Amino acid sequence: MSDLLLLTRIAGRPAAFRAGDIGSIVELTEITPVPRAPDFIAGLAALRSRALTVIDSRKALGLLGPSETTDMRAPVVEVAGHSYALLVDRVDDVVPAAGEPAPTPATLGACWAQVAHGMIETASGPAVLVDVAALVAGPGETAA
Amino acid sequence: MDDLLADFVAETREMLQAIEGEIVAWEADPADRERLDAIFRFVHTVKGNCGFFDFPRLERLSHGAESALSEVRAGRRHASTGLVTAVLAIIDRITDMIDAIDAGESLPEGGDEMLIAALEPRRDEPDSETIQAGEQAGPRAARTNGNTRSIRLPVELLDRVMSGVSDMVLARNELARRLREQGADPALQGPFERLSAILDEVREGATRMRMQRLEHLFGALPRMVRDLSSELGKQVMIDLEGGDVELDREMIESVRDPLMHILRNAIDHGIEPPAQRLAAGKREIGIVTVSARRTGNRIVIGVSDDGRGIALDRLAEKAVAAGVASAAEVAAMTAEQKLDLIFAPGLSTADTVSQVSGRGVGMDVVRANVERFGGSVSVSSKEGRGTIVFLHLPLTLSIVEGLTVKVGSHTLGLPRSYIVEIARSVSRSVEVDRLGDGIFLTFRGERVPCLDLAEVLGLDQEVDLDRATFVFLRLVSGDLFALAVDRVLDNEDFVLKPLPPALEAIGLYGGTVLLDDGKPILKIDIPGLAEAHGLASQTRVRTVSADGGTQEAVASPQHAVVFTSLTGRRRALRMAVIRHIHMLPVSAIEHAGDGMLATVDGTILPLLGAEGANIATETITALRLDDGESTLLYAVGGVVDSLELPDTIVPVEGDDTLEGTALIDGAMVGVVDAHRLFARHGRRAAPAQQPTCRLPTTDPWVVSFLEPLIRSAGYEILGEDDRRAADISVTLDAAREPDGDGTVVRLRSRPEGSDGDPHSIYRYDREALLTALASARSGTR
Known part of the structure; x- marks a missing residue:
């Protein structure tokens, strides 16, 4: 397991991704919306010659309320051969993990618990360690 | 280890x-x-x-x-x-x-x-x-074995190189755009162009890396044929041609099963047992030929056998028995349509179910599989002589020809293979009716269900049907429907990327496509769309009503494409002649002597319509014209519309490039004389006639080229089934001469005379043809 974490904020809360899960960070300039797509898919974007599916992380968690995305930088992850860009509130920093992830506490709430690997301590405080495969599957998949 | x-x-x-x-x-x-x-x-x-x-x-x-x-x-x-x-x-x-x-x-x-x-x-x-x-046979010519030096590479590495090259191409395009915007510095332009040319070469090389020779597929066939024929007690020889044709390796995998199936059919149903063959006067060893060749950006694989062929009447009986078609429907079918029944679900020509084939997996499955990856299947057969099945395949799985359309603010891609026609609402060739919640179009006498793409996509704003463009699509099952869109943008080659599961689950899209400018769009999944809206009937066979052929052709309206020429004039060209609309980069155009040439899909074609025009853009639009034998390109400024040609076309004096002038949407539009175009530039020529003239109207060339010419010479056209006597009849090449039908004018397809037929006329030799018509008339009158 990689010791480095990418710290972000999703719906105002700290969320960490394993640096090993992240392929790159892209600056999203234009998102092509997809009619009839589930709510949590913001659309398509291009990364060089690849097409990225842009995931609205907040909605993928099943959280209500408008997106607070201010940062157009998005982490790019690859799940089952497909590339996704994750829209988050903002991308903070890459920090080393302090210790192993702790089990998901029960009080995290259903939405977060679905996508959490656990909790992890970092130099900038604790964060939820996100399971990218669960995140890109969206709320419908995990709720079922 | x-x-x-x-x-x-x-x-x-x-x-x-x-x-x-x-x-x-x-x-x-x-x-x-x-x-x-x-x-x-x-x-x-x-x-x-x-x-x-x-x-x-x-x-x-x-x-x-x-x-x-x-x-x-x-x-x-x-x-x-x-x-x-x-x-x-x-x-x-x-x-x-x-x-x-x-x-x-x-x-x-x-x-x-x-x-x-x-x-x-x-x-x-x-x-x-x-x-x-083998001494008697003498020394055998050394076989060239394909032992060129090679190394083994993981496919994943190749894919990475490929995507790297694609990235470079996009970056190049972006750079080219910036250079253009800033006014190119010649010191930069030279090296940039060199880089650009090299990159194109690299891209071609990278594409070829994914290609495999068909030999890989062919290698397994002789063994299969051997085992199968001994199992069935038949003697079959296989003949393989075109093993050096290259195909995308994924495509090779996809075509393996259909090809095997067709081959099995050929041996099981096609080739007769040795005794029957001898009785029919054939060699006792049957021959199955598998041949591959490349035409343009498609590969054609033909599987032919010299067996018993398909008995059309028996096939038709079976179709009736299986409830695929009614007896009346079958009776009205042409031979071709009957043959097409072979693709109906649940039909087989085998009397007994053998171990080998006839297990319920029929040609319908083969066709469906082949069409799934953008190919098509066709069959022709002569009873007693053999059957040939053609598989037409795209070169790669990942590139399809497409059309981009606009609905609201969305750009979407439609695969070209389904598109039969595009019509605009304003051309008034389409009548729109709203029945219940549905939209129905009346187009060329046919009522066609129509989907509003905006509605399908759940957009807020519906397509304005008064200004819409309708794209007519024909499904594998033969069903026709239309999609209403705001605008048709362009023809492009789609490089398809797979969809993530969440988008695939919507059921509307068949992949993502990156356009030339790097923007991603979605390709609509036409069969999925049709099915979701109940437009595809599962059981119907492709029984396209007789179009083009027979006597109706004489009366049926002619359609034309209206365009602006490069000199800004409005012109029309008969639809039947047009095969394709190309976007050509100016770099693909060359001046050659008095004329111009352009390269398309690796072939050089004469380019007309661009003489004297000042081409300021980087790409031009060209119509690809085809008379069945030769191909021409006709440069246009822009395509305006396609519509029905009015009955009256007024001949014009002084401009022999025009067939005449037609009144279209209240404006005069010159109709380009396609016959003359081909006569002049197509390296081959044609003929015509007067008072009454019998023509083989089942021949598409005759309908599109010959008929207008002969009609304009003042003749009434009689179809082949017309019982009236004709003053003159025209036959093509080796066709049998009709009996007792006035003077016969024979046309040949090639400029050089044939020895056996010194009196035939080259079919684009307008003068000779008109002379022959004139003398025939003076002779009969």
Whole structure:
């Protein structure tokens, strides 16, 4: 397991991704919306010659309320051969993990618990360690 | 060690594939020393390798085969059928073991000894007879073996290189755009263009890396044919052509099953048993030919047999019995439509269900599978003479021809293969009716259901049907429907990328596409869309009503494409002549003498319509015209519309490039004389007639080219089934002359005269044709 974490904020809360899960960070300039797509898919974007599916992380968690995305930088992850860009509130920093992830506490709430690997301590405080495969599957998949 | 083992498995498999065909060929000609050597080398190599890995069973098997074969090589033994079968059995066992080793399993013990024992000469075989070696045949021409130097690469690495190259192309396009915007500095322009040209070459090379020769697919066929024919008690020879044609490796995999199926059909249903063949006056050995060739950006694979062919009447009876069509429908079908019944679900021409085919997987499944990856299947057959099945395949799976359309703020892609026509609402050739919630179009006398793409996509704003463009799509089942869109943007080649599961689940899209400018769009999944809206009937066969042919053709309205010429004039060209609309980069155009040439899809074609025009843009639009034999490009400024041509076309004096002028949407539009275009530039020519003239109106060339000319010469056209006597009749090439029908004018397709027919006229020799018409008329009157 990689010791480095990418710290972000999703719906105002700290969320960490394993640096090993992240392929790159892209600056999203234009998102092509997809009619009839589930709510949590913001659309398509291009990364060089690849097409990225842009995931609205907040909605993928099943959280209500408008997106607070201010940062157009998005982490790019690859799940089952497909590339996704994750829209988050903002991308903070890459920090080393302090210790192993702790089990998901029960009080995290259903939405977060679905996508959490656990909790992890970092130099900038604790964060939820996100399971990218669960995140890109969206709320419908995990709720079922 | 694991790496070594993987290499051993891969290498052995590759060799196995390569020698399959050799074995069968060797059986046919045991004196063929080269093939014997190739097989010997294989077992020898396997033996050497597996000794190294400690696979005693493999070693024993290959040793047995090696010893037997070396006897043959030394001339002490004859390659009998028994020996070949035994060697094949051993090779099969080796294949199984290799698979087991690869999977990390162990193959059940036993049986090996039997296989090895089978190699021993049996007494009843003339094994010990003196072998008549191939000396009489004289020295064999050395076969070129494809041993060019090669290395093994993981496909994943190739894909990475490919995507890197694609990235470079996009970056290049972006850079080109910026350079243009800033006014190019010549010092930069030169190197940039060089870089650009190199990049195009690299891209072509990278694309070819993913290609495989069809040999890989063909290698397994001789063996299959051999096993199958002996199982069925038939004698079949296979003939392979075009193994050097290259195809995307994924496409090769996709085409494997359909091809095998067709081949099985050919042997099982097509080729008769030897006795029947002899009785029919054929050689007792049937021949199946598999040939591949590349035409433009498609590959055509033909599978032909010289068997009994398809009995149309029996096929029709079966269709009626199976409830695919009613007796009345069948009675009204042309031969072609009847033949098409072979693709109906649940139909087979076999009387008995054999072990080999006829297990309910029919040609309908083959067609559906082939169409799934953008190909098509067609069949032609002559009863008693044989059948030929053509598979038309795109070069790659990942590039499809597409059309981009705009709905609201969304750009979407439609695959071209389904599109039959595009019409605009404003052209008034389409009538729109709203019935219930549905939209129905009346277009050329046909009522066609229509979907509003905006509604399908759930957009807020529906397509304004008064200004919409309708894209007519024909499904595999033959059903026609239309999509209403705001605007049609462009023709593009789509490089398809797979969809993530969440988007695939919507059921509307078939992939993502990156446009030239790097923008991603979605490709609509047409069959999925039609099914979701209940537009596809599952059972109906493709029974397209007789279009074009027969007597109706004379009366049916002619359609034309209206465009602006490069000099800004409005012109029209008859639709039947137009095959395709190309976007050509200016760099693909060359001046050659007085004319111009352009390259499209790797071929050079004459480009017309651009004379004297000042081309300021980087790309131009060109219509591809085709008379069935030759192809021309006609440059246009822009395509305006396609519509029905009015009945009256007024001839114009002084401009012989025009057939006449037509009144279209209240404006005068010059109708380009396609006949003259081809006469002048198409390297081939045509003919015509007067008062009444009989024409073979089943020929598309006649309808599109000849008929307008003859009509304009003042003749009334009689179809072939018209009972009235004609003053003149025109026949093409070797066609039979109609009886008692005035003067006969024979046309030939080639400029050079044929010896057997000194009086025929080259079909674009307008003068000679008109002269012949004139003299025929003065003769009859």
